Amino acid sequence: MSRLNVGIVGGGIAGLYTALLLQSQGHSVRIFEGTDRVGGRVHTHYFTREKNQYYEAGAMRIPNSNFHKIVFQLIDHVNSRVPRDKDMKIKLIKYVLNAAGNDIYINGHRPAVQAYATTPASVGWDVPEDYKHKTAKELLDEAIGEFIEALRGDFNAAFEEIVDKFDDYTFRLYCSLVMGWPTEVIDFVETVTSQTNQFTLSVPELVMQNMDFDEANWKTIDQGMSRLPQAMAYLVGYSNITFGARVTGLEVTDDDRVSIAATGYEGSVSAKFDRVVLAIPPAALRVITNRPRWSVDKEMAIRSMHFEALYKIGMRFKTRFWERVKESPCAGGQSTTDLPIRWIVFPSNGIGEDGPGVLLVYAWMTDASNWLPLTPLERRSLALQCVAKMYQGKSYGDDKVDVYDLLIETSDAIWSDSTATGDAMFLPGQFRARFNVARRPEGNIYFAGEHLSYHHTWITGAANSALKVVRDMLHNQNISPLDKLVGAEHQPLVPNCSIKDGDFIRYPVKEDENCSQGNVKIDPTNSPMIPFKFESYTDTSDNNPPDQFRHLRPSAPEETESIYDFPTQLGMSKTVLGAVTTILKSSNAIEGVV
Numbered sequence: 001m002s003r004l005n006v007g008i009v010g011g012g013i014a015g016l017y018t019a020l021l022l023q024s025q026g027h028s029v030r031i032f033e034g035t036d037r038v039g040g041r042v043h044t045h046y047f048t049r050e051k052n053q054y055y056e057a058g059a060m061r062i063p064n065s066n067f068h069k070i071v072f073q074l075i076d077h078v079n080s081r082v083p084r085d086k087d088m089k090i091k092l093i094k095y096v097l098n099a100a101g102n103d104i105y106i107n108g109h110r111p112a113v114q115a116y117a118t119t120p121a122s123v124g125w126d127v128p129e130d131y132k133h134k135t136a137k138e139l140l141d142e143a144i145g146e147f148i149e150a151l152r153g154d155f156n157a158a159f160e161e162i163v164d165k166f167d168d169y170t171f172r173l174y175c176s177l178v179m180g181w182p183t184e185v186i187d188f189v190e191t192v193t194s195q196t197n198q199f200t201l202s203v204p205e206l207v208m209q210n211m212d213f214d215e216a217n218w219k220t221i222d223q224g225m226s227r228l229p230q231a232m233a234y235l236v237g238y239s240n241i242t243f244g245a246r247v248t249g250l251e252v253t254d255d256d257r258v259s260i261a262a263t264g265y266e267g268s269v270s271a272k273f274d275r276v277v278l279a280i281p282p283a284a285l286r287v288i289t290n291r292p293r294w295s296v297d298k299e300m301a302i303r304s305m306h307f308e309a310l311y312k313i314g315m316r317f318k319t320r321f322w323e324r325v326k327e328s329p330c331a332g333g334q335s336t337t338d339l340p341i342r343w344i345v346f347p348s349n350g351i352g353e354d355g356p357g358v359l360l361v362y363a364w365m366t367d368a369s370n371w372l373p374l375t376p377l378e379r380r381s382l383a384l385q386c387v388a389k390m391y392q393g394k395s396y397g398d399d400k401v402d403v404y405d406l407l408i409e410t411s412d413a414i415w416s417d418s419t420a421t422g423d424a425m426f427l428p429g430q431f432r433a434r435f436n437v438a439r440r441p442e443g444n445i446y447f448a449g450e451h452l453s454y455h456h457t458w459i460t461g462a463a464n465s466a467l468k469v470v471r472d473m474l475h476n477q478n479i480s481p482l483d484k485l486v487g488a489e490h491q492p493l494v495p496n497c498s499i500k501d502g503d504f505i506r507y508p509v510k511e512d513e514n515c516s517q518g519n520v521k522i523d524p525t526n527s528p529m530i531p532f533k534f535e536s537y538t539d540t541s542d543n544n545p546p547d548q549f550r551h552l553r554p555s556a557p558e559e560t561e562s563i564y565d566f567p568t569q570l571g572m573s574k575t576v577l578g579a580v581t582t583i584l585k586s587s588n589a590i591e592g593v594v
Contacts, residue, residue, distance in 0.1 A: 001474060003027055007260045007273035009247050012040020013459055014448040015279035016232040017074065017466035020482055023236065025474060030271070031236065032245040032262050034284075036569075038233040041423075041450075042459065044224030045411050047316050047358065052350035054224050055314030055358045057413035059459055060345070061095045064217035067155075068460040070467070072219075076484035078231045088231045095218035096332025096348045103328060103335040105390055106191060112328075115336040116140075120188050127184045136192040140210065143179050143189075147207045148214065159204065159454060166203035167432045174203050191338055196366040202428045208454060209425075220348055228459075242269065244570040249290035250276065250445065258444050261290070264570025275473055279448040279466070281307065282438070283421040294442050301438035305451060306430060307421040311368035313361045313383050313412035319396075320357035321406060322346055326395040334362075341386040342367045356408060359387070368422070372414060380410045380584050409585045424451030439465070446473055 004027045008015045011033030019029040037043070041058040062071050075090045082088040104115045104123070111122035116137035120127040131139070150158035166174060175181045175189075190199045199206065221227050233241060242262065249261035249270075258276040262269055278285055282305045285291075293299065323329050323346075331352065334345045345360040361383050363371065371379055384403055391401040416422045426435070439452040448469045453461035463481070471477050 004274040004473075005030070006473075007032065007258065007271065007276045008279055009260065009276065010040065010279035010284070010449075011035075011038040011229075011233070011241060011243075012279060012449070013042055013229060013232075013462035014040075014450065014466045015277070016229055016236060017463045017482070018277050018279060018448055018469055019236045019240070020077075020232060021466065021470045021479070022473075024482065025470070025479065029236065029240055030273070031241040032247050032260060033241060033243050034246045036243050038241070039226055039229035040462075041415065042225050042229050043413070044226035045314055045413070046224065047314070047409060047411065050355075051223070052347070052353065053316065053356060053358060055312070055347075055360045055411070056220075056225055057312055057314070057411075058415075059225050060220060060360075061097070062092075062219045062459065063212040063215040064219055065212060065215045067212065067455065068458065070463045070481045071459050073481050073483040074232075074463060075228065077482040078228065078235065080484040080486075081235055082231055086234075088227070088234060090227055090231060091222040092219040093222045094348060095220040096346075096351075097213075097218050097334075099330045099333030099346070101322075101328040101330030102333040102346075103330075103337075103390060104192070105335070105337040105339065107338065114333075115192050118192050120185070123192075125184065125188045127188060128182060131182075131185050131188075136189055139181075139185065139189050140193050143175055144207050144210055148211050151207070151211060162204050162207060163431050167430075168428050169203045170200050170428050171203050171206040172199040175199070192336065195342055195364040195368075198365055198425075200427075202426050202431065204431050205426045205456065208456065212458075222349060238568060242568050242570060245269065246570075247288055250288060250292065251290070252292055252443060252445075256444065262570060266570050267567065269567055269570065275444045275446065277446045277448055277469055277473075281421060281424075281449060281451060283307065292442065292445075297433075297437045298440065298442065301434040304430070305434055305438060306425055306427045307416075307451070308365045308423055308425045309368035309372065309416035310422040311363045311371045311412070311414055311416075313379065313410055315359045315361065315383060315387070315410050316356055316408045317359065317403070317406040318356055318408055319406060320347075320350070320353070320355075321391075321396045321401055321403075322357075322359065323352065324396060325391070325401060328394075335390060337386070337390060339386040339389060340367065340370060340382055341390075344387065344390065361387070364423075365425075368416065372416065376412070376584055379412055383410070409583065411583045423457040424449075425456060439468070441472060 004022070006018075006022055006027055006029050008019055008029055008031045011031050015031055015033075016038060019031055022029050039058070043056075043058040044054050045057045046054040062068055064072075075092065079089055098114055098116075102114050104111060104113060104118050106118065106123040107125060109123040111118060113122065117135050119133050119135050121132040147158070147162055150161070166178075169177075172186055172190075175186045176183070181189075186199060190196070193210075198209075201209075244264040244266070245262035246264060247260060247262045248268075249259070251259040251261075253259055253272060257272045257274055259270060259272045260276060282302045285302055323331050330346055332346050332348045334343050336343060341361045341363065343362045345362050347358055347360070350357065371382075374382065384407065388401075388403045391403060394401045435452075439447050441447070446469045448462075448465045450456055450458065450461035450465065453465045455461035455464065467479070467481055471479050
């Protein structure tokens with residue numbers, strides 16, 4: 001196959017993985033990313049530059065299982081290519097899923113057990129006698145254990161059987177009709193092992209969500225999960241990524257190529273590509289109004305694919321008091337409650353260290369939606385009230401725990417307020433009716449993302465989806481996943497040059513300009529030669545661009561045939577896309593987007 005120029009919409013894991021894999025096969029790429037960062041729903045918020053002062057606003061852990069092998073291979077690939085003189089190595093550390101001292105606070109009861117060992121009797125839950133002393137884990141295993149064992153054997157055959165038999169069932173209906181559980185038992189298991197209304201999802205969805213949590217060994221990335229997409233973007237080449245570029249149009253041309261139109265605060269750009277990959281969630285695709293209209297079943301799949309809200313708030317305290325309380329201290333893991341916060345996740349990084357630490361409050365679905373109408377101050381106040389309730393009466397040093405006095409600042413992320421709209425979680429019938437249709441290519445337009453994999457909400461889902469897209473595009477099902485490059489470790493992307501850090505060099509550099517800007521070196525040889533048209537925008541009267549792209553006034557377009565002028569930034573540091581975040585210090589709220 002001749003060398004392809006491929007346009008990729010979306011700079012999350014799926015888009016970046018697609019780009020790296022295509023480059024490894026000798027093809028050229030251009031990523032259009034709507035925000036001013038890469039990573040999508042892999043995003044670490046750093047409160048300060050001090051070590052371990054961060055929380056994961058998005059993905060936060062990787063199960064060390066065969067289903068996630070592609071993620072560990074990706075990390076090996078990155079580590080074999082990043083240069084020695086850059087602090088870009090991905091270091092994996094242990095992620096603590098469960099730990100001694102993790103509390104359960106349900107129905108006003110606080111039994112001295114962890115969540116999965118909780119019984120209805122221990123939390124005052126009124127259920128028939130036969131169920132009173134069964135743990136939440138025992139009950140859940142009765143319902144899905146056989147499915148999980150089958151999936152670990154022949155995954156494809158087992159998954160197809162689950163879909164054929166039970167895709168039309170909500171998990172709640174399955175527990176009632178097939179398992180014969182009373183409503184009170186179903187409510188108990190959902191409350192302790194899941195989040196509110198999660199059992200309204202389909203049986204295959206619930207089985208897949210729970211499959212990995214029997215895994216004993218977990219990993220996370222030291223100093224933040226964002227290090228992975230940042231390193232991937234470095235290897236793709238920043239000259240091949242246009243930030244702040246909201247794609248507004250897709251058009252199939254007469255020569256069977258695909259034109260992408262993107263706009264931002266500073267201008268708009270359009271270019272033609274041999275192939276296009278849409279590595280974005282369905283909600284983001286839906287707002288591209290100027291695009292082909294496909295078959296009814298395709299449009300229905302795009303319109304109806306179900307996503308659920310996701311809410312997180314990172315709370316930075318003066319000390320890691322949760323590790324030092326006299327009553328049930330804990331190092332990592334998470335506590336479970338029916339209070340609005342639902343889960344408190346204790347950091348696996350920095351365990352045992354002195355100084356400030358960061359707790360994470362984490363809610364899904366209905367529990368997440370309940371936070372959305374609140375103001376930033378109300379959200380922080382509610383989170384503090386709930387954490388205070390969890391630590392009520394516990395001793396820290398000579399005093400009782402006072403989370404209000406210990407708090408330094410908070411930052412929260414509302415994914416459902418962005419075009420991501422949360423995480424993919426299929427309703428009954430959607431795996432059978434929507435899944436294969438949604439990931440079916442439409443001519444030279446392909447679709448990628450975690451929602452188009454069996455492993456929703458996981459990094460492995462995004463990577464596996466990208467792998468499938470590249471194999472389909474290149475008509476080669478034998479293309480291997482990205483993995484460690486033996487004998488090619490730490491090759492510099494371009495030779496050293498005399499340009500000092502901080503000197504301004506316009507991106508991308510020409511082939512004879514082996515230069516760097518700041519701490520990022522550019523590999524110009526990967527830049528595709530794509531004819532494009534760029535239109536810059538003039539300032540408004542107050543020298544600030546308006547909030548809506550359609551109100552920007554274009555100046556005369558500039559046309560060029562040289563990729564070396566292809567803009568790598570159409571936006572400003574504050575864009576209209578991404579997870580809405582709010583940082584609170586004292587009583588002041590600073591709102592922004594990431």
